[in-house]
Amino acid sequence: MSFWYNVDTGQVETDDNRSRGEQVLGPYATEAEARAALETAHKKTEAWDAADRAWRDGPAARDEDELDD
Structure with missing residues (x-):
């Protein structure tokens, strides 16, 4: 059986009452x-x-900043 969390009610539901x-x-x-x-x-x-x-501000971003200086 799987369990589900209903964000509207804050209740846990099962496959039977999901x-x-x-x-x-x-x-x-x-x-x-x-x-x-x-x-x-x-x-x-x-x-x-x-x-x-981290991806956005990674080494490539730092290299571009150095080019602007």
């Missing part, structure tokens, strides 16, 4: 993982943002 649409996150293997869905999503978003900044 809402249809974009308001659910999942599937998760356990109810605990589903309950932590927002925290997990937040951590992943922070990591992706950091990776984007």
Whole structure:
């Protein structure tokens, strides 16, 4: 059985009672993982943002800045 987190209601749902649409996150293997869905999503978003900044501000960006000087 899979578990889902409904962002509208804040409730964990199962395959049997899952809402249809974009308001659910999942599937998760356990109810605990589903309950932590927002925290997990937040951590992943922070990591992706950091990776984007590192890529954007990486060596190529520094080389371009040196050319402008």
